[in-house]
Amino acid sequence: MDQQRQRLCEERFEQIVGESHLRFGRIARAYAGEEAEDLAQEMLLQIWRSLPSYDERATLSTWSYRIALNTAISWRRRVTRSKRQPPPQRCPTDSLVSNTDFSDDGKLLQRFLNTLSEIDRAVIIMVLDDFSHQEIASSLGVNPGTIRTRISRIRKRLENWESDDGPI
Amino acid sequence: MARFEKLKKTWQTQGGISPDRFEQLGDQVRSSSGVFQRTIRRRDAIETIAAVGVILGAMVALPHATSWVDGLGYLTIIGAAILIAVVLWRARGRQPEQLSAANLRQHIDHEIAALQRQVHILRNVAWWYLLPIYVGLTLVEVGVFGPQLSWPMGGTLLLSQSLCAVVFMAVWRMNQRAVKQQLEPILGYYLELREAIDDDDDERLLAVGEPPTSRLLAPNPRYGPSPTAKRIWVALMLIAAGLVVAGGYVWYRAVDARTGVFLIICAPVVVLLLVVISGVWRPSDRGA
Numbered sequence: 001m002d003q004q005r006q007r008l009c010e011e012r013f014e015q016i017v018g019e020s021h022l023r024f025g026r027i028a029r030a031y032a033g034e035e036a037e038d039l040a041q042e043m044l045l046q047i048w049r050s051l052p053s054y055d056e057r058a059t060l061s062t063w064s065y066r067i068a069l070n071t072a073i074s075w076r077r078r079v080t081r082s083k084r085q086p087p088p089q090r091c092p093t094d095s096l097v098s099n100t101d102f103s104d105d106g107k108l109l110q111r112f113l114n115t116l117s118e119i120d121r122a123v124i125i126m127v128l129d130d131f132s133h134q135e136i137a138s139s140l141g142v143n144p145g146t147i148r149t150r151i152s153r154i155r156k157r158l159e160n161w162e163s164d165d166g167p168i
Numbered sequence: 169m170a171r172f173e174k175l176k177k178t179w180q181t182q183g184g185i186s187p188d189r190f191e192q193l194g195d196q197v198r199s200s201s202g203v204f205q206r207t208i209r210r211r212d213a214i215e216t217i218a219a220v221g222v223i224l225g226a227m228v229a230l231p232h233a234t235s236w237v238d239g240l241g242y243l244t245i246i247g248a249a250i251l252i253a254v255v256l257w258r259a260r261g262r263q264p265e266q267l268s269a270a271n272l273r274q275h276i277d278h279e280i281a282a283l284q285r286q287v288h289i290l291r292n293v294a295w296w297y298l299l300p301i302y303v304g305l306t307l308v309e310v311g312v313f314g315p316q317l318s319w320p321m322g323g324t325l326l327l328s329q330s331l332c333a334v335v336f337m338a339v340w341r342m343n344q345r346a347v348k349q350q351l352e353p354i355l356g357y358y359l360e361l362r363e364a365i366d367d368d369d370d371e372r373l374l375a376v377g378e379p380p381t382s383r384l385l386a387p388n389p390r391y392g393p394s395p396t397a398k399r400i401w402v403a404l405m406l407i408a409a410g411l412v413v414a415g416g417y418v419w420y421r422a423v424d425a426r427t428g429v430f431l432i433i434c435a436p437v438v439v440l441l442l443v444v445i446s447g448v449w450r451p452s453d454r455g456a
Contacts, residue, residue, distance in 0.1 A: 010198075017194035018187075025184020037193065040185055044197045070275040073361070105178040112175070119364050122272065128179040141273030142365060155172050 009051040016047060016064045024068050027125060030113050031072040039075050043068040066139050069125070073118055112161060116154065123150050215256060222249040226304075238311025241304050248300030255296045259289055276362045283355045290343045290351070298336045305332060326433060333441045402443065409439040 024040050032039035047067050054063060113121055119140070126136045133151075137144040185193070226242040226249070233239035270278065289296075306329060313325045412435035420428025 021187050021190035022184035026182055041193045044194050048197050106182055109178045128176050139271055141271035158171055
């Protein structure tokens with residue numbers, strides 16, 4: 001029985017690793033910049049540890065996305081513990097990241113994300129990844145009305161936002 | 169609206185981590201997970217063996233105690249070893265399950281609870297770890313050297329007690345520094361994050377031009393005694409030391425010279441050590 005369970009966990013882990021490199025990679029870049037790979041590995045570690053308690057109430061991809069986002073928000077905890085310095089604010093140029101031609105738009109996007117609070121950043125990342133308001137609210141543990149307010153405020157902020165290199 | 173759509177398009181066309189590299193990271197996680205579990209098990213085993221070793225050693229020595237004082241010391245050491253094992257066991261046992269399906273709010277609550285437990289344990293390390301052992305060792309030494317408190321044995325006792333106190337003081341300060349420099353800033357970060365989730369207007373956490381970490385890493389001003397409390401504490405310690413020295417002198421003249429000398433020497437030394445341990449001269453977080 002244990003072996004069967006272990007095998008099931010491994011299959012699920014394979015599935016997550018196979019499907020999530022883009023989404024997790026983007027979250028990792030948004031939260032950890034040049035340390036994106038370290039954060040991505042931490043996300044996978046948390047998922048690996050949590051898999052035995054996966055109860056299929058949510059789809060595997062939503063469930064793992066939630067863990068990835070929680071891990072990303074907690075990433076600062078590890079950074080502060082190990083280095084006592086703020087996470088990198090520059091755009092990553094990691095050669096191991098695919099599509100490394102980090103476009104000007106990409107840099108501006110990263111810069112805009114860096115201006116947001118942790119919660120707003122999580123909200124906007126989920127919006128950009130096409131999650132519904134209901135799913136975002138459920139992932140954050142708040143009501144959908146709050147999410148609508150936050151999204152509206154972030155959009156307004158984006159409209160008024162001017163970066164050093166000009167608007168998006 | 170157009171800006172937002174452009175932002176979305178940019179986000180979705182951005183590359184993540186390459187599939188091959190992501191696969192490698194997954195493999196590393198799988199292989200390192202077993203190593204991590206083994207390390208945890210080894211650490212628990214070492215701690216258990218150490219506690220059992222101390223208890224057995226004290227139990228073997230107990231029947232050979234030269235007086236009731238060192239007998240009490242051995243019993244105190246046994247009690248201290250049991251107390252330490254229980255506190256560590258409870259601390260680990262109370263770690264909540266991994267919150268796999270938790271939403272962010274639950275995740276943060278979980279982290280806050282875990283951090284608060286760690287802070288509590290480390291802040292009180294003197295009470296459940298250092299002091300019981302120190303008291304036990306002191307009783308054993310006083311019991312063993314008690315009949316020969318004159319020099320050089322009295323000096324040896326004083327020296328070994330001072331060394332022991334310095335080591336324990338260093339351990340205590342290391343723990344307090346870990347709380348102050350590592351755990352409290354992170355706890356503060358989570359507490360603010362928790363507030364921000366409930367707060368529709370968490371602009372104060374916005375990081376335009378200044379990373380929020382720098383502010384959140386600032387020392388938490390809620391801890392540490394006020395300067396007045398420090399002054400009162402030092403005054404009480406000095407009064408207590410004076411009374412013990414006076415009592416020791418009376419004892420020296422009227423009852424037992426060795427005990428009197430012991431009290432006269434030990435009281436100022438103990439007070440000095442306590443003052444050093446407390447770091448009372450350092451500037452208070454609450455301001456002067």
